[in-house]
Amino acid sequence: MATRSRPVSSEFLFFKAMALFVFWIFLSASFEWVHLGLGLIFSFVVAWLNSGHSPFVPKFRLWLRVLLYLPWLFYKIVQSSLNLSKLILHPELPITPQLIPVKSKLRHHAAVVLFGNSITLTPGTITAEVDGNNLIIHSMDKSDDAAIKEIESKIADIFKDEEPDL
Amino acid sequence: MKTFLFCVLVLLAILIGAYLYRVLQGPTIFDRLLGHNGISTKAIILLLVIGIYFERVDMFIDISIGYALLNLVGALALAKYLEQKETL
């Protein structure tokens, strides 16, 4: 067994096991006692095996904010998809591809991950390289610069209450 | 409904042909990798449409979940491997 770097709270282990158990129920979709019991045992085993490496505590308020951020992101995805479709179907192909170096003002690992993932998920911009909080972004159109700034300020707003760790 | 689903299946197969052209033709190896990724996304959708065409979604959906997970591992391993190569 690997050495544990930090003590594991039993509440967190229970929470993780319950999340895994709900996922098991979704996947198996059967409510016989044998299946439910096996799922309970396996979810506790997996939660215990994984508990050594996670420096992670549940932050419900942050997760709620991220959940509220997702519909806005989906609106941006629809907008830029229509823009990109117009560019592709245009007979003269008026694209201006370029690499944009961005130095973000985000101070959290999770925030940078969320930022890069949102940029890659939005069609027309893609994250090409990440180092700390310096990102290199490949974009398709001139107008994508403003969209990146907008996403960044939105994410900085989500993470404004947390301890900086970058 | 059946005929509509059949048309969707045929169109998806033709689209997979377009990505296959990119895989066979692509100037660099990353084009081929990209085409592979596109084909696997199409294959997930194709499996689900086949599922509702034959009215056995409960069986095909498990296959598509497994396919999505395997696709991640394969594409990520290939990309990490090609990153280390100096010459193409």
Added chain:
Amino acid sequence: MQILSVIFISVGLFFLIVAAIGVIRLPDVFSRSHAVSLTDSLGAFLMLVGIALHEGLGTNMLKILIVLALLYILNPVIAHATIRAALRSGLKPWEKENS
């Protein structure tokens, strides 16, 4: 419900066709990857929502939504890995000649 699902699948199919045209037409790896991500985000979303509406409420719908969440989490990772590999191996992005 059936009509709604037919509409969703048709619009999703339109985006898939646009993405396939883009994959053939665009000039280099970096811009082609935008076309592939267009498929992954909006086309797959509309297709899978159409299929889920056709199935109706139940465990099948939940599983289709799990497939959708997997696609949304995993596809940016794959696209980023491919593009980073292309950039690190020394490929230059295509630019317009007359600009």
